[in-house]
Amino acid sequence: MSLDTVVEDIRDEARARAEEIRETGETRADEIVSEARREADDIRSEADREVERTIEQEREQKLSSAKLEAKQARLEARREVLEEVRNDVEAQIAEIDGEERESLTRSLLDAASEEFDAGSVRVRGSEADAELLASIVGEYDGFEVGEPIDCLGGVVVEADGSRVRVNNTFDSVLEDVWEENLRDISARLFEE
Incomplete structure:
Protein backbone atom coordinates (compact mmCIF):
# COMPACT_ATOMS: atom_id res chain seq x y z
CA MET A 1 0.00 0.00 0.00
CA SER A 2 1.31 3.29 -0.94
CA LEU A 3 1.53 6.35 1.17
CA ASP A 4 -0.87 8.14 -1.12
CA THR A 5 -3.45 5.43 -0.61
CA VAL A 6 -3.04 5.60 3.17
CA VAL A 7 -3.36 9.37 3.05
CA GLU A 8 -6.40 9.06 0.82
CA ASP A 9 -7.94 6.43 3.18
CA ILE A 10 -7.30 8.70 6.16
CA ARG A 11 -8.84 11.63 4.29
CA ASP A 12 -11.86 9.55 3.33
CA GLU A 13 -12.20 8.33 6.88
CA ALA A 14 -11.82 11.91 8.15
CA ARG A 15 -14.42 13.13 5.62
CA ALA A 16 -16.76 10.34 6.64
CA ARG A 17 -16.18 11.11 10.30
CA ALA A 18 -16.64 14.84 9.62
CA GLU A 19 -19.87 14.11 7.73
CA GLU A 20 -21.06 11.93 10.61
CA ILE A 21 -20.20 14.65 13.14
CA ARG A 22 -21.91 17.28 10.94
CA GLU A 23 -25.04 15.11 10.63
CA THR A 24 -25.03 14.39 14.37
CA GLY A 25 -24.54 18.11 15.00
CA GLU A 26 -27.37 19.03 12.65
CA THR A 27 -29.64 16.43 14.26
CA ARG A 28 -28.73 17.71 17.72
CA ALA A 29 -29.18 21.32 16.54
CA ASP A 30 -32.61 20.44 15.14
CA GLU A 31 -33.53 18.80 18.45
CA ILE A 32 -32.33 21.86 20.40
CA VAL A 33 -34.26 24.21 18.07
CA SER A 34 -37.38 22.01 18.33
CA GLU A 35 -37.09 21.89 22.12
CA ALA A 36 -36.54 25.64 22.25
CA ARG A 37 -39.61 26.19 20.05
CA ARG A 38 -41.71 23.91 22.30
CA GLU A 39 -40.47 25.77 25.36
CA ALA A 40 -41.15 29.09 23.64
CA ASP A 41 -44.66 27.88 22.71
CA ASP A 42 -45.22 26.73 26.31
CA ILE A 43 -43.96 30.05 27.64
CA ARG A 44 -46.13 31.93 25.14
CA SER A 45 -49.17 29.80 26.02
CA GLU A 46 -48.59 30.34 29.76
CA ALA A 47 -48.12 34.07 29.14
CA ASP A 48 -51.36 34.11 27.10
CA ARG A 49 -53.19 32.31 29.94
CA GLU A 50 -51.72 34.72 32.48
CA VAL A 51 -52.76 37.70 30.36
CA GLU A 52 -56.28 36.23 30.05
CA ARG A 53 -56.43 35.70 33.84
CA THR A 54 -55.23 39.26 34.42
CA ILE A 55 -57.76 40.63 31.93
CA GLU A 56 -60.54 38.61 33.57
CA GLN A 57 -59.54 39.80 37.04
CA GLU A 58 -59.43 43.43 35.90
CA ARG A 59 -62.77 43.02 34.14
CA GLU A 60 -64.29 41.56 37.32
CA GLN A 61 -62.80 44.34 39.44
CA LYS A 62 -64.08 47.03 37.08
CA LEU A 63 -67.49 45.36 36.94
CA SER A 64 -67.64 45.13 40.73
CA SER A 65 -66.52 48.73 41.02
CA ALA A 66 -69.14 49.85 38.48
CA LYS A 67 -71.85 47.90 40.32
CA LEU A 68 -70.81 49.48 43.61
CA GLU A 69 -70.82 52.96 42.09
CA ALA A 70 -74.26 52.33 40.58
CA LYS A 71 -75.56 51.07 43.92
CA GLN A 72 -74.15 54.12 45.71
CA ALA A 73 -75.68 56.44 43.11
CA ARG A 74 -79.03 54.67 43.48
CA LEU A 75 -78.86 54.94 47.29
CA GLU A 76 -77.92 58.62 47.05
CA ALA A 77 -80.85 59.25 44.70
CA ARG A 78 -83.19 57.43 47.10
CA ARG A 79 -81.82 59.41 50.03
CA GLU A 80 -82.47 62.65 48.11
CA VAL A 81 -86.03 61.58 47.25
CA LEU A 82 -86.71 60.62 50.88
CA GLU A 83 -85.29 63.96 52.00
CA GLU A 84 -87.59 65.78 49.54
CA VAL A 85 -90.59 63.81 50.81
CA ARG A 86 -89.62 64.60 54.41
CA ASN A 87 -89.26 68.31 53.56
CA ASP A 88 -92.68 68.27 51.86
CA VAL A 89 -94.24 66.63 54.94
CA GLU A 90 -92.61 69.22 57.21
CA ALA A 91 -93.93 72.03 54.99
CA GLN A 92 -97.45 70.57 55.13
CA ILE A 93 -97.23 70.21 58.92
CA ALA A 94 -96.03 73.81 59.25
CA GLU A 95 -99.11 74.95 57.28
CA ILE A 96 -101.59 73.29 59.65
Whole structure:
Protein backbone atom coordinates (compact mmCIF):
# COMPACT_ATOMS: atom_id res chain seq x y z
CA MET A 1 0.00 0.00 0.00
CA SER A 2 1.31 3.29 -0.94
CA LEU A 3 1.53 6.35 1.17
CA ASP A 4 -0.87 8.14 -1.12
CA THR A 5 -3.45 5.43 -0.61
CA VAL A 6 -3.04 5.60 3.17
CA VAL A 7 -3.36 9.37 3.05
CA GLU A 8 -6.40 9.06 0.82
CA ASP A 9 -7.94 6.43 3.18
CA ILE A 10 -7.30 8.70 6.16
CA ARG A 11 -8.84 11.63 4.29
CA ASP A 12 -11.86 9.55 3.33
CA GLU A 13 -12.20 8.33 6.88
CA ALA A 14 -11.82 11.91 8.15
CA ARG A 15 -14.42 13.13 5.62
CA ALA A 16 -16.76 10.34 6.64
CA ARG A 17 -16.18 11.11 10.30
CA ALA A 18 -16.64 14.84 9.62
CA GLU A 19 -19.87 14.11 7.73
CA GLU A 20 -21.06 11.93 10.61
CA ILE A 21 -20.20 14.65 13.14
CA ARG A 22 -21.91 17.28 10.94
CA GLU A 23 -25.04 15.11 10.63
CA THR A 24 -25.03 14.39 14.37
CA GLY A 25 -24.54 18.11 15.00
CA GLU A 26 -27.37 19.03 12.65
CA THR A 27 -29.64 16.43 14.26
CA ARG A 28 -28.73 17.71 17.72
CA ALA A 29 -29.18 21.32 16.54
CA ASP A 30 -32.61 20.44 15.14
CA GLU A 31 -33.53 18.80 18.45
CA ILE A 32 -32.33 21.86 20.40
CA VAL A 33 -34.26 24.21 18.07
CA SER A 34 -37.38 22.01 18.33
CA GLU A 35 -37.09 21.89 22.12
CA ALA A 36 -36.54 25.64 22.25
CA ARG A 37 -39.61 26.19 20.05
CA ARG A 38 -41.71 23.91 22.30
CA GLU A 39 -40.47 25.77 25.36
CA ALA A 40 -41.15 29.09 23.64
CA ASP A 41 -44.66 27.88 22.71
CA ASP A 42 -45.22 26.73 26.31
CA ILE A 43 -43.96 30.05 27.64
CA ARG A 44 -46.13 31.93 25.14
CA SER A 45 -49.17 29.80 26.02
CA GLU A 46 -48.59 30.34 29.76
CA ALA A 47 -48.12 34.07 29.14
CA ASP A 48 -51.36 34.11 27.10
CA ARG A 49 -53.19 32.31 29.94
CA GLU A 50 -51.72 34.72 32.48
CA VAL A 51 -52.76 37.70 30.36
CA GLU A 52 -56.28 36.23 30.05
CA ARG A 53 -56.43 35.70 33.84
CA THR A 54 -55.23 39.26 34.42
CA ILE A 55 -57.76 40.63 31.93
CA GLU A 56 -60.54 38.61 33.57
CA GLN A 57 -59.54 39.80 37.04
CA GLU A 58 -59.43 43.43 35.90
CA ARG A 59 -62.77 43.02 34.14
CA GLU A 60 -64.29 41.56 37.32
CA GLN A 61 -62.80 44.34 39.44
CA LYS A 62 -64.08 47.03 37.08
CA LEU A 63 -67.49 45.36 36.94
CA SER A 64 -67.64 45.13 40.73
CA SER A 65 -66.52 48.73 41.02
CA ALA A 66 -69.14 49.85 38.48
CA LYS A 67 -71.85 47.90 40.32
CA LEU A 68 -70.81 49.48 43.61
CA GLU A 69 -70.82 52.96 42.09
CA ALA A 70 -74.26 52.33 40.58
CA LYS A 71 -75.56 51.07 43.92
CA GLN A 72 -74.15 54.12 45.71
CA ALA A 73 -75.68 56.44 43.11
CA ARG A 74 -79.03 54.67 43.48
CA LEU A 75 -78.86 54.94 47.29
CA GLU A 76 -77.92 58.62 47.05
CA ALA A 77 -80.85 59.25 44.70
CA ARG A 78 -83.19 57.43 47.10
CA ARG A 79 -81.82 59.41 50.03
CA GLU A 80 -82.47 62.65 48.11
CA VAL A 81 -86.03 61.58 47.25
CA LEU A 82 -86.71 60.62 50.88
CA GLU A 83 -85.29 63.96 52.00
CA GLU A 84 -87.59 65.78 49.54
CA VAL A 85 -90.59 63.81 50.81
CA ARG A 86 -89.62 64.60 54.41
CA ASN A 87 -89.26 68.31 53.56
CA ASP A 88 -92.68 68.27 51.86
CA VAL A 89 -94.24 66.63 54.94
CA GLU A 90 -92.61 69.22 57.21
CA ALA A 91 -93.93 72.03 54.99
CA GLN A 92 -97.45 70.57 55.13
CA ILE A 93 -97.23 70.21 58.92
CA ALA A 94 -96.03 73.81 59.25
CA GLU A 95 -99.11 74.95 57.28
CA ILE A 96 -101.59 73.29 59.65
CA ASP A 97 -103.69 76.09 61.15
CA GLY A 98 -106.95 76.97 62.77
CA GLU A 99 -108.96 74.41 64.71
CA GLU A 100 -106.79 71.52 63.54
CA ARG A 101 -103.62 73.19 64.90
CA GLU A 102 -105.36 74.03 68.17
CA SER A 103 -106.68 70.47 68.55
CA LEU A 104 -103.25 68.92 67.86
CA THR A 105 -101.48 71.34 70.21
CA ARG A 106 -104.05 70.70 72.95
CA SER A 107 -103.66 66.90 72.54
CA LEU A 108 -99.87 67.13 72.75
CA LEU A 109 -100.07 69.37 75.85
CA ASP A 110 -102.60 67.01 77.51
CA ALA A 111 -100.28 64.04 76.91
CA ALA A 112 -97.27 65.93 78.28
CA SER A 113 -99.11 67.32 81.32
CA GLU A 114 -99.63 63.77 82.64
CA GLU A 115 -95.90 63.63 83.43
CA PHE A 116 -96.02 66.60 85.83
CA ASP A 117 -97.32 67.07 89.35
CA ALA A 118 -98.55 70.39 90.65
CA GLY A 119 -95.95 73.10 90.55
CA SER A 120 -94.41 75.57 88.19
CA VAL A 121 -94.40 74.13 84.68
CA ARG A 122 -93.22 75.97 81.60
CA VAL A 123 -94.74 75.32 78.17
CA ARG A 124 -92.71 76.35 75.16
CA GLY A 125 -93.63 76.24 71.51
CA SER A 126 -93.25 77.96 68.18
CA GLU A 127 -93.17 81.75 68.21
CA ALA A 128 -96.02 81.67 65.66
CA ASP A 129 -98.12 79.75 68.24
CA ALA A 130 -97.59 82.24 71.11
CA GLU A 131 -101.24 83.38 71.23
CA LEU A 132 -102.56 79.84 70.83
CA LEU A 133 -100.30 78.57 73.66
CA ALA A 134 -101.33 81.47 75.92
CA SER A 135 -105.01 80.63 75.46
CA ILE A 136 -104.53 76.88 76.03
CA VAL A 137 -101.99 77.04 78.89
CA GLY A 138 -104.34 79.23 80.93
CA GLU A 139 -106.54 76.14 81.39
CA TYR A 140 -103.80 74.27 83.31
CA ASP A 141 -103.00 75.11 86.95
CA GLY A 142 -99.37 76.04 87.52
CA PHE A 143 -98.53 76.09 83.80
CA GLU A 144 -97.13 79.17 82.07
CA VAL A 145 -95.84 79.96 78.59
CA GLY A 146 -92.05 80.09 78.32
CA GLU A 147 -89.67 81.42 75.70
CA PRO A 148 -90.42 80.35 72.14
CA ILE A 149 -88.41 77.59 70.50
CA ASP A 150 -87.64 76.76 66.90
CA CYS A 151 -90.13 74.07 65.91
CA LEU A 152 -92.97 73.38 63.50
CA GLY A 153 -95.54 73.46 66.30
CA GLY A 154 -96.59 71.50 69.36
CA VAL A 155 -95.06 71.91 72.80
CA VAL A 156 -92.04 71.28 74.98
CA VAL A 157 -93.05 71.07 78.63
CA GLU A 158 -90.54 71.51 81.48
CA ALA A 159 -90.90 71.65 85.24
CA ASP A 160 -88.80 74.11 87.24
CA GLY A 161 -88.29 71.78 90.19
CA SER A 162 -87.48 68.58 88.28
CA ARG A 163 -85.44 67.36 85.41
CA VAL A 164 -88.48 66.17 83.54
CA ARG A 165 -88.79 67.57 80.04
CA VAL A 166 -91.35 66.32 77.53
CA ASN A 167 -90.81 67.12 73.89
CA ASN A 168 -94.18 66.87 72.17
CA THR A 169 -93.42 69.08 69.22
CA PHE A 170 -94.69 68.32 65.76
CA ASP A 171 -91.03 67.83 64.87
CA SER A 172 -90.48 65.09 67.47
CA VAL A 173 -93.73 63.33 66.56
CA LEU A 174 -92.77 63.46 62.88
CA GLU A 175 -89.29 62.09 63.72
CA ASP A 176 -90.80 59.15 65.63
CA VAL A 177 -93.34 58.37 62.91
CA TRP A 178 -90.71 58.78 60.18
CA GLU A 179 -88.26 56.39 61.86
CA GLU A 180 -90.95 53.81 62.59
CA ASN A 181 -92.26 53.89 59.02
CA LEU A 182 -89.15 54.64 56.97
CA ARG A 183 -88.93 51.11 55.58
CA ASP A 184 -92.60 51.19 54.49
CA ILE A 185 -92.22 54.68 53.04
CA SER A 186 -89.17 53.60 51.10
CA ALA A 187 -90.90 50.45 49.86
CA ARG A 188 -93.88 52.45 48.61
CA LEU A 189 -91.76 55.13 46.95
CA PHE A 190 -89.40 52.71 45.25
CA GLU A 191 -91.79 49.75 44.77
CA GLU A 192 -89.54 47.26 46.55
